Amino acid sequence: MKPENIPALAERVADIRILREHHVWAAADILGLDELDDRSRRKFRTLMEADALVDAVLLLAANAEPPRSIETIRNHAGRWVCSTRHAFPGGSRSSTAEHADLAAAVLAALLVSFQQPSAHRRRRTTSFLQLDRADSHDHPSRDH
Helix, strand or coil: CCHHHHHHHHHHHHHCCCCCHHHHHHHHHHHCHHHCCHHHHHHHHHHHHCCCHHHHHHHHHHCCCCCCEEEEEEEECCEEEEEEEEEECCEEEEEEEEECCHHHHHHHHHHHHHCCHHHHHHCCCCCCEEEEEEEECCCCCEEC
């Protein structure tokens, strides 16, 4: 995985009208597609060949470490809002992103989930980065 490249790809996704195949391939490279088992890599390539970009991004999310799951996907005022969740020792974290394109919203939420919470507080606001929150068993959820 190449986490240092995530912010740059997140910025690119925020600036596009619709997600294209090369954006998903870039995410796969950053998130370590080559580290996945043969079956997952073949499935990813098959999805990409079928132009099933949302399904390919969902496969990347499910194979992330720790795995991410989609919490919600909804359309609000013509923009897709996607939330992901992943568990970590002692709690879980939810990340939300929005975009006019469904596949881009899903990828944006996945990318946001890899960025550190402290980085979100300092980051430049982009059009799709909406919310990142951490939930702990000891503390109520808090917005960052």
